Amino acid sequence: MADLESQGSDVKFHLKQYNFQIENVPRLSCTDAKAEKLISNGLPVILTDTKLVSSALHWDLDYLSENMGEGDFTVFLSDTNKFMYFDDKKIENVKDFKQPTQMIEMKFPEFVTRLRSYKEGDKRLYMQQALNDTVGRRIVMDFLGFNWTWITEQQKKNKWGPLTSNLLLVGMDSNITPAHYDEQENFFAQIKGCKRFLLFDPSNFECLYPFPVYHPHDRQSQVDFDNPDSLRFPKFQDAKAFEAIVGPGDVLYLPMYWWHQVESVPGHGTVISVNFWYKAGPTEKVQYPLKAHQRVAMTRNIEKMIIQALNDPTEVAPFMQAMVLGRYT
Numbered sequence: 383m384a385d386l387e388s389q390g391s392d393v394k395f396h397l398k399q400y401n402f403q404i405e406n407v408p409r410l411s412c413t414d415a416k417a418e419k420l421i422s423n424g425l426p427v428i429l430t431d432t433k434l435v436s437s438a439l440h441w442d443l444d445y446l447s448e449n450m451g452e453g454d455f456t457v458f459l460s461d462t463n464k465f466m467y468f469d470d471k472k473i474e475n476v477k478d479f480k481q482p483t484q485m486i487e488m489k490f491p492e493f494v495t496r497l498r499s500y501k502e503g504d505k506r507l508y509m510q511q512a513l514n515d516t517v518g519r520r521i522v523m524d525f526l527g528f529n530w531t532w533i534t535e536q537q538k539k540n541k542w543g544p545l546t547s548n549l550l551l552v553g554m555d556s557n558i559t560p561a562h563y564d565e566q567e568n569f570f571a572q573i574k575g576c577k578r579f580l581l582f583d584p585s586n587f588e589c590l591y592p593f594p595v596y597h598p599h600d601r602q603s604q605v606d607f608d609n610p611d612s613l614r615f616p617k618f619q620d621a622k623a624f625e626a627i628v629g630p631g632d633v634l635y636l637p638m639y640w641w642h643q644v645e646s647v648p649g650h651g652t653v654i655s656v657n658f659w660y661k662a663g664p665t666e667k668v669q670y671p672l673k674a675h676q677r678v679a680m681t682r683n684i685e686k687m688i689i690q691a692l693n694d695p696t697e698v699a700p701f702m703q704a705m706v707l708g709r710y711t
């Protein structure tokens with residue numbers, strides 16, 4: 383994004399302040415050897431000139447409304463500016479679980495109408511829909527115009543698995559996706575508006591207190607960044623964040639298992655992004671000490687094993703406590 387520097391202070395002015403330490407993610411050309419090195423080492427980087435989604439930089443609400451086709455789009459509604467993800471299939475594991483957002487399906491033009499008629503006090507909106515073959519011809523052309531040459535070369539070089547999906551995100555500015563990690567590699571392409579990512583490497587697991595694996599909020603942090611409960615989550619203050627602010631044309635490499643909170647920057651209007659999710663490559667050779675992301679994977683596997691063996695989510699905590707308390711403590 384050419385004019386990010388000139389907007390820099392303006393953007394920063396509107397950003398939330400936090401108490402943890404924040405460093406910047408490097409912004410580099412994709413032709414810079416340093417950028418290649420960061421990606422191959424599984425470290426985040428903002429790439430300014432990949433041309434990954436150049437063919438989509440003209441996307442706006444009118445154009446998408448006209449060309450997105452007749453398919454259904456998943457839209458989340460929230461009473462606040464936070465949109466915390468939850469897994470439908472895990473809702474029955476938690477008694478009295480309250481969905482933080484409502485999920486509804488609508489045609490694209492209906493979404494745009496609701497977005498345009500939004501007024502304070504209404505539910506906020508965030509569309510999150512994987513691109514599929516129901517989109518109109520012009521979107522297909524734009525999609526084919528993505529820089530597949532560059533991204534496929536990255537996929538090969540880094541031995542990633544197949545592309546699993548392109549999630550299209552269309553939201554209101556100030557929307558927030560709270561801190562979570564994903565189990566796939568991600569090139570996140572910004573098209574319209576600005577997003578601020580707060581990233582945390584996988585060794586921050588203990589500082590971010592993820593929900594149990596059986597919980598609908600699996601992979602999400604339990605900590606409310608705006609109001610952290612220092613008694614329940616004392617190590618949150620030790621979290622070390624990296625910040626990445628992306629604007630149109632920027633691509634963020636978001637490594638697998640890296641935590642991210644995504645804040646649509648206020649005052650820049652509708653925010654449009656497309657991500658590229660890739661399956662992980664073959665599991666690396668195990669070397670000791672284990673890497674942080676390998677510990678996360680191991681923790682998940684052990685939790686899953688216990689959940690499956692006990693066949694009752696409410697038995698998991700007492701079981702783990704009985705295993706550890708007074709023996710490993």
Ligand SMILES: O=C(O)CCC(=O)C(=O)O
Nearest residue numbers: 551559564568570644657
């Ligand atoms: O942009 C957002 O709000 C969330 C994106 C995200 O979490 C992802 O691409 O993994």
Ligand SMILES: [Fe+2]
Nearest residue numbers: 562563564642
């Ligand atoms: Fe994510």
